[in-house]
Amino acid sequence: MLRLLLVEDEPDVSLVTATVLEEAGYHVTVASDGCEGLEIALQEMPELIVTDFMMPCLSGLEMIERLRGAGYDRPIILTTAIAEQQLPRQPGYDAYLAKPYGSHALLTLVEAFRERLEAGGH
Amino acid sequence: MIEKFSTGIEGLDQLTDGGFLRGSAYIIQGPPGAGKTILANQFCYAHVREGGRALYMTLLAESSSRMLSYVSQMGFFEGSALPDAMQYLSGYGVLEREGLPGLLKLVQHELKRHRATAMVLDGTFVAQSRASEQEFRAFIHALQGVAGIADAVLVMLTHQNRDSSCPEHTMVDGWIELSDETHGFRAYRTIQVRKHRGAAILPGKHRVRITQEGIAVFPRAESVLDATPAARAEAHRLATGHEGLDALLQGGLPAGSATLLMGPTGSGKTTLGLHFLSLANAQEPGLMLGFYETPAHIRQKARSVGLDLDTPLEDGTLELLWLPPAENIVDELVHDIVNRARARKVKRVLVDGLVAIRDSLVIADRMPYVINALSMQLKAIGASVVYTSEIPELQVDEARLPSDEISAMVDNVLLLNTGRRGHAFRRYLSVVKLRDSDFDPRTHEFHVDSRGIAFGPDPRVAASGEAG
Numbered sequence: 001m002l003r004l005l006l007v008e009d010e011p012d013v014s015l016v017t018a019t020v021l022e023e024a025g026y027h028v029t030v031a032s033d034g035c036e037g038l039e040i041a042l043q044e045m046p047e048l049i050v051t052d053f054m055m056p057c058l059s060g061l062e063m064i065e066r067l068r069g070a071g072y073d074r075p076i077i078l079t080t081a082i083a084e085q086q087l088p089r090q091p092g093y094d095a096y097l098a099k100p101y102g103s104h105a106l107l108t109l110v111e112a113f114r115e116r117l118e119a120g121g122h
Numbered sequence: 123m124i125e126k127f128s129t130g131i132e133g134l135d136q137l138t139d140g141g142f143l144r145g146s147a148y149i150i151q152g153p154p155g156a157g158k159t160i161l162a163n164q165f166c167y168a169h170v171r172e173g174g175r176a177l178y179m180t181l182l183a184e185s186s187s188r189m190l191s192y193v194s195q196m197g198f199f200e201g202s203a204l205p206d207a208m209q210y211l212s213g214y215g216v217l218e219r220e221g222l223p224g225l226l227k228l229v230q231h232e233l234k235r236h237r238a239t240a241m242v243l244d245g246t247f248v249a250q251s252r253a254s255e256q257e258f259r260a261f262i263h264a265l266q267g268v269a270g271i272a273d274a275v276l277v278m279l280t281h282q283n284r285d286s287s288c289p290e291h292t293m294v295d296g297w298i299e300l301s302d303e304t305h306g307f308r309a310y311r312t313i314q315v316r317k318h319r320g321a322a323i324l325p326g327k328h329r330v331r332i333t334q335e336g337i338a339v340f341p342r343a344e345s346v347l348d349a350t351p352a353a354r355a356e357a358h359r360l361a362t363g364h365e366g367l368d369a370l371l372q373g374g375l376p377a378g379s380a381t382l383l384m385g386p387t388g389s390g391k392t393t394l395g396l397h398f399l400s401l402a403n404a405q406e407p408g409l410m411l412g413f414y415e416t417p418a419h420i421r422q423k424a425r426s427v428g429l430d431l432d433t434p435l436e437d438g439t440l441e442l443l444w445l446p447p448a449e450n451i452v453d454e455l456v457h458d459i460v461n462r463a464r465a466r467k468v469k470r471v472l473v474d475g476l477v478a479i480r481d482s483l484v485i486a487d488r489m490p491y492v493i494n495a496l497s498m499q500l501k502a503i504g505a506s507v508v509y510t511s512e513i514p515e516l517q518v519d520e521a522r523l524p525s526d527e528i529s530a531m532v533d534n535v536l537l538l539n540t541g542r543r544g545h546a547f548r549r550y551l552s553v554v555k556l557r558d559s560d561f562d563p564r565t566h567e568f569h570v571d572s573r574g575i576a577f578g579p580d581p582r583v584a585a586s587g588e589a590g
Contacts, residue, residue: 010212013185032215054186054210056228057235061205081190081210086201099187 001027002114003044007037007051007063008079013099017050020103021110034058038066046074048113050097050106053080053087064092075113124320127240127275130168130198131161133339133457134298134313136346137328139321142296144239146319147266147276149246149290151283152300157311157332158279159189160196161300162242164336165277167198169240170207177238179213179229181245186210197335209236214248222253222261229265233272241269246278246290262290295319300330305484308449313339329451340453343495344488360406360469360506363397363429366577370553370562375534377469378504379557380497382529384511385538390549391510393427393570394538395472396420398508400429402440406469410442411459413478417442428573441466447478452492455479460499471500471507476528490527497532533557539565546583 004026008014011032018028029044031037035057041049049067053060060078067076078093079101087096095109126140135141142148142165150158166176180186190210193199200208211232217225233241243249243265250258269276284291291297297317303310311330315323324345331338359374368374375381375398383391392415402408412420420442424431434440441462445455463471473479473496480489493509500507511528529535535554540547552565569580 009215010185010187011215011218012183013187014215032219054205056211056213056216056232059205059209081187081194082204083194083201086204088206100185100191 001025002048002117003027003029003046004110005029005031005037005041005044005046005049005051007031007034007041007049007055007060009033009052009055013052017106020106021050024107024110026110034060034063038063041067041072042070045072047117048074048110049076050110051076051078051093052099053078053082060093061088061091068092075117077109077113127165127174128168128172129161130164130166131337131339133328133341134161134337136341137313137315137324137339138296138298138318139323142240142275142277143320144275145270145273146295147262147269147278147293148296148298149278149280149294150298150300151280153283153302154281156281156300156302157330157337158281158300159193159244160332161337162244162277162279163193163196164198166208166240166242167200167203169275170200170203174239175207175237176240176242177209177211177232177236178242178244179211179232181213181217181225181243181248183214186212195334209238213243214245217249217252222249222257225249226261226264226268230268233268233274238272238274240275240277241272242277242279244279246280247282250280250282250290258290259293262293266293291317301327308484310449310451310484329453331451331454338454340451340457342488343453343456343499344491347495347498361401362394363399363401364394364575366566366568367394367397367551367575370551370564370566371534371556372559372561375506375508376557376559377506378501379506379533380493380501380531381506381508381534381536382511382532383508383536383538384513384529386513386540388547389538389540390551390568390570390575391512391538392423392474394536394551394575395474395508395510396424396427396429396431397574399440399470399472400424400431400434402434402470404437404439406439407466408434408440408470408472409459409463409466409468410440410472410474411455412442412444412472413447413475415444415474417444420444426572427570427575441468445478447475447481450478450482452479452482452488455482456492456496456499459496460503463500463505464503467503468505471505473507473509476509476511490531493528494531529555544583546580548579548583 021028031040033056051060075094077095079097081099084096125144128141152158169176216228299314301312312327313330314327329340358377360377361374399408534556537552537554539550550565553561568577
């Protein structure tokens, strides 16, 4: 079962997203801000991270920067209501998912990374 | 002197004497849908445009992403401000897990992390519902302290209708209330600054409009009169566009005055107003606000009586504004007319149809004060204004002029009357009042032909032997 870390500060979004992913067969760990997400990610080394952008303590991009700096090289999906072209440069994430997202868009993207991981690629 | 941050809303800056005070805390209260979120976002983006940094924290369970996707459709939204100068965060989870102490710690940390100079806390009632009154009071006090140390403006949004004695209202520096009100079948929005320490506010309720561009606030026209400079005493006269009438008026209307043309329907009020406007030129630009006839209709009407509005319209010295007589915000009209007149240095203004203005007012008793405010503001910029006002009676008994509070508010009053003698419909003109001047008090019969208003009976009536 693919281990996935969800980093999201909005409890309702977090709950709904985690439920959708768990029902699709993923093992989901939840963090409620960027600091907690960084700590769990480095500790548990999940195969995939889905993270919000604007969060307390550390933003999604700050967390990604530190993760990449610490050698975490697995895929990261960034979710945000900000248009992708308005995001700062040097992103460090592998895919962008616009908020608010539906379960179909979320699962399609996560599935694509799962297939890639199972095929042995990043 | 404490620095002020613009609210991003011109009218609200007027109400608050310049905006929010740096390092101060404000409550914006109002029912759901009253515009609190839009107002707060508009403030944040205006603040960012001026070089500040803003943090918008929501305590609502509703996703801030949903709010952001809505706000991003508004005209004031500035995507490039995200996520550096403008940040959205949820405090709901922390409040759920750690209560008010955790939330306070989060606010403190995030204010510092983002170096925010403005912060919005949306859904303050959620925090209040999680604590006793005493704990909530301590939280507000601490929150003010945190914002004060950060030298940031703190704006708290709540939909709770708590009275003025509740702790948050007594502790904060400012309290603004947004309302959704109804009068008969009409719905309208208002804003009221209930408290603003250290600032001379414009008290009372003022109208609000919400569009895709955001919130617009229109201070009650009569409430800004104190800020209107006194008009200079103009000695010269302004020609009315009719030589005969100018002779009755000892040379024309006093420049920088307000004139009321009153009379029943069909008495020639608009036609006389068009005479006045037809003299618009580069030295005396003109502006007309009409409600019942479209600009195309007005141009046609002028042509039919030999008045040339086409030339000043084409060379830009005359502007025709038309608004259907619906539920207009009168204070917005006044603001718009004065701004347009100021921008083009207008000297001749015609407002055709005071009835439409009266009908747009939610509180009709405001009418004389609104007209006085409009006249004073126009006079202050050197413009003369002519109003037309319809009198319900078909024939006015001149011995008993209708009691109209407007006539007391204007400088000059001209009565256009109608009557029937024999089988002919006739029109009469009298000067009733002329500011500080003598005038010809006689009533003159007139008619309207292809050259406009002409004194004397209609030749067709004379030819039929009805003259007299």
